Amino acid sequence: MIKHLRSAADLDAATATLILDTAAEMAALAGREVKKLPTLRGRTVVNLFYEDSTRTRISFEAAAKRLSADVINFSAKGSSVSKGESLKDTALTLQAMGADAVVIRHSASGAPHRLASWVDGSVINAGDGTHEHPTQALLDAYTMRSRLGRLDGLKVAIVGDVLHSRVARSNVLLLTTLGAEITLVGPPTLIPVDIAAALSPTELAGSASLRGDRLVTGEKALGLPASANPADDGKPSAFSPAAITKVSYDLDSVLPVMDVVMMLRVQTERMQDSYFPSAREYSRRYGLDVARMRKLPEHAIVMHPGPMNRGMEIAPEVADSSRSTIVEQVANGVSARMAVLYLLLGGKA
Amino acid sequence: MASPRADTSTKIILTGSDLHRVVDRIAHQILEKTSGATGTVLLGIPTRGVPLAQRLAARIHAFEGIDVPVGALDITLYRDDLRLHATRALGKTELPGGGIDGRRVILVDDVLFSGRTVRAALDALNDVGRPSSVQLAVLVDRGHRELPIRADYVGKNIPTALTESVRVSLTETDGSDEVKLTGGDDK
Numbered sequence: 001m002i003k004h005l006r007s008a009a010d011l012d013a014a015t016a017t018l019i020l021d022t023a024a025e026m027a028a029l030a031g032r033e034v035k036k037l038p039t040l041r042g043r044t045v046v047n048l049f050y051e052d053s054t055r056t057r058i059s060f061e062a063a064a065k066r067l068s069a070d071v072i073n074f075s076a077k078g079s080s081v082s083k084g085e086s087l088k089d090t091a092l093t094l095q096a097m098g099a100d101a102v103v104i105r106h107s108a109s110g111a112p113h114r115l116a117s118w119v120d121g122s123v124i125n126a127g128d129g130t131h132e133h134p135t136q137a138l139l140d141a142y143t144m145r146s147r148l149g150r151l152d153g154l155k156v157a158i159v160g161d162v163l164h165s166r167v168a169r170s171n172v173l174l175l176t177t178l179g180a181e182i183t184l185v186g187p188p189t190l191i192p193v194d195i196a197a198a199l200s201p202t203e204l205a206g207s208a209s210l211r212g213d214r215l216v217t218g219e220k221a222l223g224l225p226a227s228a229n230p231a232d233d234g235k236p237s238a239f240s241p242a243a244i245t246k247v248s249y250d251l252d253s254v255l256p257v258m259d260v261v262m263m264l265r266v267q268t269e270r271m272q273d274s275y276f277p278s279a280r281e282y283s284r285r286y287g288l289d290v291a292r293m294r295k296l297p298e299h300a301i302v303m304h305p306g307p308m309n310r311g312m313e314i315a316p317e318v319a320d321s322s323r324s325t326i327v328e329q330v331a332n333g334v335s336a337r338m339a340v341l342y343l344l345l346g347g348k349a
Numbered sequence: 350m351a352s353p354r355a356d357t358s359t360k361i362i363l364t365g366s367d368l369h370r371v372v373d374r375i376a377h378q379i380l381e382k383t384s385g386a387t388g389t390v391l392l393g394i395p396t397r398g399v400p401l402a403q404r405l406a407a408r409i410h411a412f413e414g415i416d417v418p419v420g421a422l423d424i425t426l427y428r429d430d431l432r433l434h435a436t437r438a439l440g441k442t443e444l445p446g447g448g449i450d451g452r453r454v455i456l457v458d459d460v461l462f463s464g465r466t467v468r469a470a471l472d473a474l475n476d477v478g479r480p481s482s483v484q485l486a487v488l489v490d491r492g493h494r495e496l497p498i499r500a501d502y503v504g505k506n507i508p509t510a511l512t513e514s515v516r517v518s519l520t521e522t523d524g525s526d527e528v529k530l531t532g533g534d535d536k
Contacts, residue, residue, distance in 0.1 A: 001435060001436045018438060021438070021439070022438065022439050025423070025439040025440075025441070025442065028442060029442070032476065032477060033476075033478070034475075034476040034477075036476070037426045037427070037476070038426070038427060038472065039426040039427070039431065067426075342426070342436070342439075343436050344436075346426075346431050346436045346437075347431060347432065347434060347435045347436030347437070348432055348433060348434055348435055
Protein backbone atom coordinates (compact mmCIF):
# COMPACT_ATOMS: atom_id res chain seq x y z
CA MET A 1 0.00 0.00 0.00
CA ILE A 2 1.11 3.53 -0.69
CA LYS A 3 2.10 5.79 2.18
CA HIS A 4 0.76 9.14 0.98
CA LEU A 5 -2.13 10.19 -1.18
CA ARG A 6 -0.82 13.36 -2.79
CA SER A 7 -2.04 12.84 -6.31
CA ALA A 8 -4.54 10.62 -8.05
CA ALA A 9 -1.52 9.56 -10.09
CA ASP A 10 -0.20 7.81 -6.96
CA LEU A 11 -2.86 5.18 -7.54
CA ASP A 12 -2.56 2.34 -10.01
CA ALA A 13 -5.69 0.52 -11.12
CA ALA A 14 -5.32 -2.22 -8.50
CA THR A 15 -4.85 0.18 -5.60
CA ALA A 16 -7.67 2.44 -6.76
CA THR A 17 -9.99 -0.55 -7.07
CA LEU A 18 -8.96 -1.72 -3.60
CA ILE A 19 -9.89 1.72 -2.22
CA LEU A 20 -13.27 1.65 -3.97
CA ASP A 21 -14.00 -1.89 -2.73
CA THR A 22 -13.00 -0.89 0.79
CA ALA A 23 -15.22 2.19 0.51
CA ALA A 24 -18.13 -0.07 -0.42
CA GLU A 25 -17.63 -2.05 2.79
CA MET A 26 -17.33 1.17 4.77
CA ALA A 27 -20.57 2.41 3.22
CA ALA A 28 -22.32 -0.75 4.36
CA LEU A 29 -21.16 -0.01 7.90
CA ALA A 30 -22.69 3.46 7.76
CA GLY A 31 -26.15 1.90 7.94
CA ARG A 32 -25.49 0.34 11.33
CA GLU A 33 -26.68 1.53 14.67
CA VAL A 34 -23.14 1.79 16.00
CA LYS A 35 -21.16 3.47 13.25
CA LYS A 36 -17.90 3.59 15.10
CA LEU A 37 -15.12 1.12 14.42
CA PRO A 38 -12.13 0.60 16.71
CA THR A 39 -9.68 0.28 13.81
CA LEU A 40 -7.61 3.47 14.17
CA ARG A 41 -7.81 3.78 17.93
CA GLY A 42 -4.87 5.72 19.29
CA ARG A 43 -3.92 7.22 15.95
CA THR A 44 -3.99 10.93 15.38
CA VAL A 45 -5.24 12.60 12.22
CA VAL A 46 -4.63 16.31 11.77
CA ASN A 47 -6.87 18.28 9.43
CA LEU A 48 -4.63 21.10 8.26
CA PHE A 49 -6.83 23.53 6.34
CA TYR A 50 -5.30 26.67 4.90
CA GLU A 51 -8.29 27.23 2.67
CA ASP A 52 -11.98 27.33 3.46
CA SER A 53 -13.88 24.13 3.10
CA THR A 54 -17.17 22.75 4.32
CA ARG A 55 -17.70 19.29 3.03
CA THR A 56 -14.13 18.09 2.65
CA ARG A 57 -13.11 19.02 6.18
CA ILE A 58 -16.28 17.68 7.78
CA SER A 59 -16.06 14.57 5.66
CA PHE A 60 -12.48 13.85 6.71
CA GLU A 61 -13.36 14.56 10.32
CA ALA A 62 -16.35 12.21 10.24
CA ALA A 63 -14.30 9.52 8.47
CA ALA A 64 -11.47 9.68 10.99
CA LYS A 65 -13.85 9.72 13.95
CA ARG A 66 -15.81 6.73 12.69
CA LEU A 67 -12.54 4.82 12.66
CA SER A 68 -11.87 5.99 16.24
CA ALA A 69 -8.84 8.11 15.36
CA ASP A 70 -8.19 11.26 17.36
CA VAL A 71 -8.84 14.28 15.19
CA ILE A 72 -7.15 17.64 15.51
CA ASN A 73 -8.66 20.36 13.36
CA PHE A 74 -6.40 23.16 12.36
CA SER A 75 -7.54 26.06 10.26
CA ALA A 76 -5.23 28.84 9.24
CA LYS A 77 -7.57 31.44 10.67
CA GLY A 78 -7.02 31.81 14.39
CA SER A 79 -3.72 29.92 14.36
CA SER A 80 -0.12 31.06 14.39
CA VAL A 81 -0.31 31.16 10.60
CA SER A 82 -1.93 34.58 10.96
CA LYS A 83 1.17 35.54 12.94
CA GLY A 84 3.29 34.55 9.97
CA GLU A 85 4.28 30.98 10.74
CA SER A 86 5.45 29.10 7.67
CA LEU A 87 4.09 25.78 6.44
CA LYS A 88 7.35 24.13 7.41
CA ASP A 89 7.25 25.34 11.00
CA THR A 90 3.63 24.30 11.31
CA ALA A 91 4.56 20.91 9.89
CA LEU A 92 7.37 20.52 12.43
CA THR A 93 4.93 21.34 15.21
CA LEU A 94 2.56 18.64 13.99
CA GLN A 95 5.47 16.25 13.68
CA ALA A 96 6.44 16.93 17.28
CA MET A 97 2.87 16.20 18.36
CA GLY A 98 3.05 12.82 16.64
CA ALA A 99 0.45 13.11 13.91
CA ASP A 100 0.00 9.79 12.12
CA ALA A 101 -1.68 11.45 9.18
CA VAL A 102 -1.96 15.01 7.99
CA VAL A 103 -4.86 15.95 5.76
CA ILE A 104 -3.87 19.16 4.05
CA ARG A 105 -5.73 21.71 1.99
CA HIS A 106 -3.60 24.58 0.75
CA SER A 107 -3.91 27.29 -1.86
CA ALA A 108 -0.43 26.49 -3.19
CA SER A 109 -0.21 23.63 -5.69
CA GLY A 110 2.33 21.11 -4.44
CA ALA A 111 2.04 21.95 -0.73
CA PRO A 112 1.25 18.31 0.15
CA HIS A 113 4.41 17.18 -1.65
CA ARG A 114 6.55 19.57 0.38
CA LEU A 115 4.77 18.60 3.55
CA ALA A 116 5.43 14.91 2.96
CA SER A 117 9.17 15.58 3.16
CA TRP A 118 8.83 17.25 6.55
CA VAL A 119 6.61 14.85 8.47
CA ASP A 120 6.90 11.13 9.19
CA GLY A 121 3.17 10.42 8.96
CA SER A 122 1.02 9.94 5.91
CA VAL A 123 0.04 13.02 3.94
CA ILE A 124 -3.36 13.17 2.29
CA ASN A 125 -4.04 15.90 -0.23
CA ALA A 126 -7.43 17.48 0.40
CA GLY A 127 -7.01 19.97 -2.41
CA ASP A 128 -3.91 21.98 -3.33
CA GLY A 129 -4.39 25.11 -5.38
CA THR A 130 -5.44 24.33 -8.94
CA HIS A 131 -3.52 21.08 -8.83
CA GLU A 132 -5.28 18.05 -7.36
CA HIS A 133 -8.00 16.78 -5.07
CA PRO A 134 -7.58 12.99 -5.15
CA THR A 135 -10.17 12.01 -2.53
CA GLN A 136 -12.81 13.93 -4.47
CA ALA A 137 -11.91 11.87 -7.53
CA LEU A 138 -12.18 8.69 -5.45
CA LEU A 139 -15.61 9.55 -4.15
CA ASP A 140 -16.72 10.54 -7.65
CA ALA A 141 -15.46 7.25 -9.05
CA TYR A 142 -17.17 5.41 -6.22
CA THR A 143 -20.44 7.23 -6.91
CA MET A 144 -20.26 6.39 -10.61
CA ARG A 145 -19.48 2.78 -9.92
CA SER A 146 -22.28 2.37 -7.40
CA ARG A 147 -24.84 4.10 -9.67
CA LEU A 148 -23.78 2.63 -12.99
CA GLY A 149 -22.12 -0.60 -11.94
CA ARG A 150 -18.80 -0.11 -13.68
CA LEU A 151 -16.09 2.38 -14.60
CA ASP A 152 -14.41 0.62 -17.48
CA GLY A 153 -15.59 2.11 -20.75
CA LEU A 154 -17.80 4.69 -19.04
CA LYS A 155 -18.14 7.95 -20.97
CA VAL A 156 -17.66 10.91 -18.67
CA ALA A 157 -17.94 14.58 -19.60
CA ILE A 158 -16.23 17.04 -17.26
CA VAL A 159 -17.79 20.41 -17.98
CA GLY A 160 -16.73 23.93 -17.11
CA ASP A 161 -13.63 25.53 -15.67
CA VAL A 162 -11.27 22.63 -16.29
CA LEU A 163 -8.29 24.98 -16.30
CA HIS A 164 -8.56 25.93 -12.64
CA SER A 165 -10.17 22.74 -11.39
CA ARG A 166 -8.23 20.40 -9.14
CA VAL A 167 -11.31 18.19 -9.15
CA ALA A 168 -11.10 17.82 -12.93
CA ARG A 169 -7.38 17.08 -12.87
CA SER A 170 -7.66 14.35 -10.25
CA ASN A 171 -10.71 12.88 -11.93
CA VAL A 172 -8.99 12.68 -15.30
CA LEU A 173 -6.01 10.91 -13.74
CA LEU A 174 -8.04 8.46 -11.68
CA LEU A 175 -10.84 7.72 -14.12
CA THR A 176 -8.55 7.07 -17.06
CA THR A 177 -6.53 4.73 -14.82
CA LEU A 178 -9.77 2.88 -14.20
CA GLY A 179 -10.69 2.74 -17.87
CA ALA A 180 -13.26 5.52 -18.26
CA GLU A 181 -13.27 7.78 -21.31
CA ILE A 182 -13.15 11.43 -20.44
CA THR A 183 -14.32 14.34 -22.55
CA LEU A 184 -13.38 17.76 -21.26
CA VAL A 185 -15.99 20.36 -22.19
CA GLY A 186 -15.78 24.09 -21.71
CA PRO A 187 -14.97 27.38 -23.38
CA PRO A 188 -11.54 27.18 -25.05
CA THR A 189 -10.23 29.70 -22.54
CA LEU A 190 -10.97 27.32 -19.69
CA ILE A 191 -9.46 24.15 -21.18
CA PRO A 192 -5.74 23.80 -20.37
CA VAL A 193 -3.59 24.78 -23.31
CA ASP A 194 -1.33 21.78 -23.08
CA ILE A 195 -4.15 19.33 -23.49
CA ALA A 196 -5.80 21.28 -26.27
CA ALA A 197 -2.45 21.34 -28.04
CA ALA A 198 -1.82 17.68 -27.52
CA LEU A 199 -5.18 16.82 -28.99
CA SER A 200 -6.44 16.78 -32.51
CA PRO A 201 -3.88 18.55 -34.68
CA THR A 202 -6.32 18.68 -37.59
CA GLU A 203 -9.31 20.12 -35.85
CA LEU A 204 -7.35 22.42 -33.63
CA ALA A 205 -5.21 23.56 -36.57
CA GLY A 206 -1.45 23.49 -36.20
CA SER A 207 -1.40 22.71 -32.56
CA ALA A 208 2.34 22.87 -31.99
CA SER A 209 2.79 26.38 -33.31
CA LEU A 210 -0.25 27.56 -31.43
CA ARG A 211 0.92 26.23 -28.12
CA GLY A 212 0.39 28.93 -25.54
CA ASP A 213 -2.01 30.88 -27.73
CA ARG A 214 -5.19 29.75 -26.24
CA LEU A 215 -7.46 32.26 -27.98
CA VAL A 216 -6.50 31.40 -31.54
CA THR A 217 -6.68 27.71 -30.80
CA GLY A 218 -10.07 28.32 -29.35
CA GLU A 219 -11.49 30.37 -32.18
CA LYS A 220 -10.57 27.91 -34.85
CA ALA A 221 -12.19 25.11 -33.01
CA LEU A 222 -15.12 26.95 -31.54
CA GLY A 223 -18.35 25.09 -32.05
CA LEU A 224 -16.60 22.04 -33.41
CA PRO A 225 -17.04 18.78 -31.59
CA ALA A 226 -13.29 18.58 -31.48
CA SER A 227 -12.39 15.13 -30.37
CA ALA A 228 -9.49 13.05 -31.43
CA ASN A 229 -6.97 10.72 -30.03
CA PRO A 230 -3.97 12.44 -28.46
CA ALA A 231 -1.89 9.48 -29.55
CA ASP A 232 -2.20 10.77 -33.12
CA ASP A 233 0.06 13.58 -32.26
CA GLY A 234 2.44 11.42 -30.28
CA LYS A 235 3.02 14.14 -27.78
CA PRO A 236 2.02 13.24 -24.26
CA SER A 237 0.16 15.98 -22.45
CA ALA A 238 1.05 16.75 -18.88
CA PHE A 239 -2.65 16.72 -18.17
CA SER A 240 -3.83 13.60 -19.93
CA PRO A 241 -2.23 10.42 -18.69
CA ALA A 242 -3.91 8.18 -21.22
CA ALA A 243 -4.85 8.30 -24.83
CA ILE A 244 -8.53 8.43 -24.09
CA THR A 245 -9.11 12.01 -23.00
CA LYS A 246 -10.96 14.16 -25.49
CA VAL A 247 -11.84 17.84 -25.68
CA SER A 248 -15.01 19.46 -26.93
CA TYR A 249 -16.19 23.06 -26.90
CA ASP A 250 -19.79 22.15 -27.61
CA LEU A 251 -21.75 20.75 -24.69
CA ASP A 252 -24.91 19.94 -26.66
CA SER A 253 -23.11 17.67 -29.09
CA VAL A 254 -21.50 15.48 -26.42
CA LEU A 255 -24.48 15.03 -24.10
CA PRO A 256 -26.36 12.30 -26.04
CA VAL A 257 -23.54 9.76 -25.66
CA MET A 258 -22.50 10.42 -22.07
CA ASP A 259 -22.98 8.14 -19.07
CA VAL A 260 -21.86 10.79 -16.61
CA VAL A 261 -21.84 14.57 -16.76
CA MET A 262 -19.73 16.22 -14.11
CA MET A 263 -20.40 19.93 -13.80
CA LEU A 264 -17.60 22.00 -12.31
CA ARG A 265 -18.12 25.09 -10.24
CA VAL A 266 -17.62 28.37 -12.04
CA GLN A 267 -15.08 29.95 -9.79
CA THR A 268 -16.67 33.37 -9.46
CA GLU A 269 -13.49 34.72 -7.90
CA ARG A 270 -11.99 34.43 -11.39
CA MET A 271 -14.89 36.01 -13.25
CA GLN A 272 -13.07 39.31 -13.69
CA ASP A 273 -10.27 37.61 -15.58
CA SER A 274 -12.25 37.60 -18.85
CA TYR A 275 -12.16 33.88 -19.38
CA PHE A 276 -15.64 34.32 -20.77
CA PRO A 277 -17.63 37.42 -21.71
CA SER A 278 -20.40 37.20 -19.13
CA ALA A 279 -21.91 34.85 -16.62
CA ARG A 280 -25.10 34.80 -18.66
CA GLU A 281 -23.33 33.76 -21.82
CA TYR A 282 -21.41 31.06 -19.98
CA SER A 283 -24.59 29.76 -18.46
CA ARG A 284 -26.36 29.64 -21.84
CA ARG A 285 -23.55 27.76 -23.55
CA TYR A 286 -22.25 25.53 -20.77
CA GLY A 287 -24.87 25.50 -18.04
CA LEU A 288 -26.80 22.27 -17.54
CA ASP A 289 -30.47 23.17 -17.67
CA VAL A 290 -33.53 20.95 -17.98
CA ALA A 291 -33.54 21.02 -21.78
CA ARG A 292 -29.93 19.90 -21.92
CA MET A 293 -30.48 17.25 -19.29
CA ARG A 294 -33.18 15.70 -21.53
CA LYS A 295 -30.53 15.13 -24.19
CA LEU A 296 -28.71 12.73 -21.91
CA PRO A 297 -29.31 8.99 -22.23
CA GLU A 298 -31.93 7.59 -19.84
CA HIS A 299 -29.39 6.09 -17.40
CA ALA A 300 -26.94 8.99 -17.31
CA ILE A 301 -26.16 10.74 -14.05
CA VAL A 302 -25.32 14.35 -13.23
CA MET A 303 -22.56 15.09 -10.75
CA HIS A 304 -21.21 18.22 -9.13
CA PRO A 305 -18.41 18.36 -6.55
CA GLY A 306 -20.01 21.32 -4.77
CA PRO A 307 -20.35 24.03 -3.77
CA MET A 308 -22.64 24.80 -6.69
CA ASN A 309 -23.83 28.04 -8.18
CA ARG A 310 -27.45 27.18 -8.82
CA GLY A 311 -28.64 28.83 -12.00
CA MET A 312 -25.09 29.30 -13.26
CA GLU A 313 -23.43 26.03 -14.23
CA ILE A 314 -26.38 23.94 -13.10
CA ALA A 315 -30.10 24.70 -13.01
CA PRO A 316 -31.82 24.11 -9.65
CA GLU A 317 -34.26 21.65 -11.26
CA VAL A 318 -31.31 19.61 -12.52
CA ALA A 319 -29.46 19.74 -9.21
CA ASP A 320 -32.54 18.42 -7.40
CA SER A 321 -33.53 15.84 -10.00
CA SER A 322 -33.25 12.09 -9.49
CA ARG A 323 -30.34 11.99 -11.93
CA SER A 324 -28.31 14.23 -9.71
CA THR A 325 -25.92 12.46 -7.34
CA ILE A 326 -24.84 15.61 -5.55
CA VAL A 327 -26.08 14.66 -2.08
CA GLU A 328 -25.00 11.04 -2.60
CA GLN A 329 -21.51 12.28 -3.41
CA VAL A 330 -21.28 13.89 0.02
CA ALA A 331 -22.33 10.68 1.78
CA ASN A 332 -19.95 8.65 -0.37
CA GLY A 333 -17.20 11.09 0.53
CA VAL A 334 -17.16 9.83 4.11
CA SER A 335 -16.95 6.19 2.98
CA ALA A 336 -14.21 6.91 0.46
CA ARG A 337 -12.17 8.85 3.02
CA MET A 338 -12.63 6.11 5.61
CA ALA A 339 -11.25 3.70 3.05
CA VAL A 340 -8.25 5.94 2.37
CA LEU A 341 -7.53 6.47 6.07
CA TYR A 342 -7.84 2.75 6.78
CA LEU A 343 -5.62 1.72 3.92
CA LEU A 344 -2.96 4.35 4.68
CA LEU A 345 -2.99 4.05 8.46
CA GLY A 346 -4.50 0.66 9.26
CA GLY A 347 -1.47 -1.49 8.65
CA LYS A 348 2.10 -1.60 9.78
CA ALA A 349 3.63 1.84 9.65
CA MET B 350 2.63 -20.13 11.31
CA ALA B 351 5.08 -22.50 9.69
CA SER B 352 7.39 -21.61 6.89
CA PRO B 353 5.98 -22.38 3.48
CA ARG B 354 9.04 -24.34 2.33
CA ALA B 355 8.37 -27.16 4.77
CA ASP B 356 6.03 -29.09 2.53
CA THR B 357 8.32 -32.06 2.95
CA SER B 358 5.94 -33.12 5.72
CA THR B 359 2.42 -32.61 4.45
CA LYS B 360 -0.25 -34.66 6.14
CA ILE B 361 -3.82 -34.84 5.02
CA ILE B 362 -6.02 -34.48 8.07
CA LEU B 363 -9.42 -34.57 6.39
CA THR B 364 -10.18 -35.73 2.87
CA GLY B 365 -13.12 -34.39 0.92
CA SER B 366 -15.52 -37.08 2.13
CA ASP B 367 -14.24 -36.78 5.74
CA LEU B 368 -14.95 -33.07 5.54
CA HIS B 369 -18.50 -33.67 4.36
CA ARG B 370 -19.16 -36.11 7.21
CA VAL B 371 -17.75 -33.62 9.70
CA VAL B 372 -20.04 -30.85 8.39
CA ASP B 373 -22.99 -33.26 8.60
CA ARG B 374 -22.12 -34.05 12.21
CA ILE B 375 -21.82 -30.40 13.21
CA ALA B 376 -25.19 -29.73 11.55
CA HIS B 377 -26.73 -32.53 13.62
CA GLN B 378 -25.07 -31.24 16.78
CA ILE B 379 -26.40 -27.74 16.15
CA LEU B 380 -29.90 -29.13 15.71
CA GLU B 381 -29.54 -31.15 18.88
CA LYS B 382 -28.01 -28.45 21.03
CA THR B 383 -30.35 -25.69 19.90
CA SER B 384 -33.46 -27.89 19.96
CA GLY B 385 -34.16 -27.63 16.27
CA ALA B 386 -32.19 -24.51 15.41
CA THR B 387 -35.10 -22.14 16.06
CA GLY B 388 -34.16 -18.48 16.44
CA THR B 389 -30.67 -19.28 15.22
CA VAL B 390 -28.47 -17.36 12.80
CA LEU B 391 -25.26 -18.70 11.27
CA LEU B 392 -22.57 -16.08 10.71
CA GLY B 393 -19.50 -17.15 8.77
CA ILE B 394 -16.20 -15.35 9.27
CA PRO B 395 -14.59 -14.61 5.86
CA THR B 396 -13.05 -16.13 3.95
CA ARG B 397 -13.73 -19.83 4.57
CA GLY B 398 -16.18 -19.48 7.41
CA VAL B 399 -18.77 -18.13 4.97
CA PRO B 400 -19.06 -21.20 2.69
CA LEU B 401 -18.90 -23.41 5.79
CA ALA B 402 -21.85 -21.57 7.30
CA GLN B 403 -23.75 -21.96 4.03
CA ARG B 404 -23.01 -25.68 3.97
CA LEU B 405 -24.19 -26.09 7.55
CA ALA B 406 -27.42 -24.27 6.71
CA ALA B 407 -27.90 -26.47 3.63
CA ARG B 408 -27.36 -29.65 5.68
CA ILE B 409 -29.71 -28.45 8.42
CA HIS B 410 -32.29 -27.81 5.71
CA ALA B 411 -31.72 -31.27 4.24
CA PHE B 412 -32.09 -32.98 7.64
CA GLU B 413 -35.04 -31.11 9.12
CA GLY B 414 -36.35 -28.79 6.43
CA ILE B 415 -35.56 -25.73 8.53
CA ASP B 416 -34.18 -22.59 6.89
CA VAL B 417 -31.53 -21.09 9.11
CA PRO B 418 -30.55 -17.53 8.10
CA VAL B 419 -26.92 -17.29 7.00
CA GLY B 420 -24.70 -14.23 6.93
CA ALA B 421 -21.09 -13.13 6.87
CA LEU B 422 -19.27 -11.11 9.50
CA ASP B 423 -15.98 -9.55 8.48
CA ILE B 424 -13.75 -8.89 11.46
CA THR B 425 -10.77 -7.21 9.79
CA LEU B 426 -11.49 -3.78 11.26
CA TYR B 427 -11.62 -5.31 14.75
CA ARG B 428 -8.38 -7.27 14.63
CA ASP B 429 -5.80 -6.61 17.31
CA ASP B 430 -2.89 -7.32 14.99
CA LEU B 431 -3.61 -4.79 12.24
CA ARG B 432 -0.46 -2.86 12.97
CA LEU B 433 1.72 -5.96 12.81
CA HIS B 434 1.02 -6.57 9.12
CA ALA B 435 0.54 -4.69 5.90
CA THR B 436 -2.98 -3.36 5.49
CA ARG B 437 -5.49 -6.10 4.89
CA ALA B 438 -8.29 -5.92 2.37
CA LEU B 439 -11.73 -6.06 3.91
CA GLY B 440 -14.09 -8.99 3.54
CA LYS B 441 -17.82 -8.79 3.11
CA THR B 442 -20.22 -8.31 5.98
CA GLU B 443 -23.75 -9.37 5.17
CA LEU B 444 -26.28 -9.76 7.91
CA PRO B 445 -29.37 -11.85 7.25
CA GLY B 446 -32.64 -9.96 6.82
CA GLY B 447 -34.03 -10.14 10.35
CA GLY B 448 -30.78 -8.99 11.94
CA ILE B 449 -29.31 -10.70 14.99
CA ASP B 450 -31.06 -8.96 17.87
CA GLY B 451 -32.49 -11.46 20.33
CA ARG B 452 -31.32 -14.43 18.29
CA ARG B 453 -28.81 -17.17 18.92
CA VAL B 454 -25.78 -16.43 16.76
CA ILE B 455 -23.46 -19.26 15.80
CA LEU B 456 -20.14 -17.96 14.52
CA VAL B 457 -18.57 -20.27 11.96
CA ASP B 458 -14.87 -20.35 11.10
CA ASP B 459 -12.49 -22.83 9.54
CA VAL B 460 -9.66 -22.99 12.09
CA LEU B 461 -9.63 -22.10 15.77
CA PHE B 462 -6.09 -21.20 16.80
CA SER B 463 -5.15 -18.32 19.10
CA GLY B 464 -8.78 -17.28 19.60
CA ARG B 465 -8.04 -13.70 18.56
CA THR B 466 -10.23 -13.88 15.48
CA VAL B 467 -13.14 -14.98 17.65
CA ARG B 468 -12.47 -12.17 20.11
CA ALA B 469 -12.57 -9.71 17.21
CA ALA B 470 -15.79 -11.31 15.99
CA LEU B 471 -17.36 -10.86 19.42
CA ASP B 472 -16.41 -7.18 19.32
CA ALA B 473 -17.83 -6.84 15.83
CA LEU B 474 -21.06 -8.54 16.88
CA ASN B 475 -21.38 -6.08 19.71
CA ASP B 476 -21.53 -3.21 17.20
CA VAL B 477 -24.02 -4.96 14.96
CA GLY B 478 -26.66 -5.90 17.48
CA ARG B 479 -27.41 -7.79 20.64
CA PRO B 480 -27.80 -11.53 20.16
CA SER B 481 -29.43 -13.54 22.94
CA SER B 482 -26.41 -15.85 22.93
CA VAL B 483 -23.33 -16.53 20.86
CA GLN B 484 -21.87 -19.94 20.03
CA LEU B 485 -18.86 -20.97 17.98
CA ALA B 486 -18.52 -23.71 15.38
CA VAL B 487 -15.14 -24.53 13.83
CA LEU B 488 -14.01 -27.13 11.37
CA VAL B 489 -10.62 -27.60 13.02
CA ASP B 490 -9.41 -26.79 16.51
CA ARG B 491 -5.63 -26.78 16.46
CA GLY B 492 -5.01 -25.66 20.04
CA HIS B 493 -2.57 -22.95 21.24
CA ARG B 494 -5.23 -20.62 22.59
CA GLU B 495 -4.05 -17.20 23.72
CA LEU B 496 -7.44 -16.14 25.06
CA PRO B 497 -10.09 -17.86 27.20
CA ILE B 498 -12.19 -18.95 24.23
CA ARG B 499 -13.53 -22.38 23.32
CA ALA B 500 -15.69 -23.73 20.54
CA ASP B 501 -19.18 -25.22 21.04
CA TYR B 502 -18.95 -27.36 17.91
CA VAL B 503 -15.64 -28.78 16.72
CA GLY B 504 -15.20 -30.73 13.52
CA LYS B 505 -11.82 -32.18 14.43
CA ASN B 506 -9.29 -31.56 17.15
CA ILE B 507 -5.80 -31.61 15.73
CA PRO B 508 -2.85 -31.42 18.11
CA THR B 509 -0.28 -29.25 16.36
CA ALA B 510 3.09 -27.70 16.96
CA LEU B 511 3.28 -23.91 16.69
CA THR B 512 5.61 -24.33 13.73
CA GLU B 513 3.02 -26.30 11.79
CA SER B 514 0.26 -24.79 9.77
CA VAL B 515 -3.25 -26.01 9.04
CA ARG B 516 -4.53 -25.41 5.52
CA VAL B 517 -8.24 -25.72 4.92
CA SER B 518 -9.33 -25.92 1.28
CA LEU B 519 -12.96 -25.66 0.27
CA THR B 520 -14.44 -26.15 -3.17
CA GLU B 521 -16.04 -22.68 -3.07
CA THR B 522 -12.80 -20.85 -2.35
CA ASP B 523 -9.97 -23.19 -3.33
CA GLY B 524 -11.41 -25.66 -5.82
CA SER B 525 -11.34 -28.76 -3.64
CA ASP B 526 -12.27 -29.98 -0.16
CA GLU B 527 -9.34 -30.93 2.05
CA VAL B 528 -7.60 -30.14 5.33
CA LYS B 529 -3.82 -30.42 5.40
CA LEU B 530 -1.19 -30.07 8.06
CA THR B 531 2.15 -28.81 6.79
CA GLY B 532 5.54 -28.01 8.23
CA GLY B 533 6.55 -28.90 11.73
CA ASP B 534 10.00 -30.30 11.10
CA ASP B 535 11.44 -26.96 12.17
CA LYS B 536 14.77 -27.39 10.35
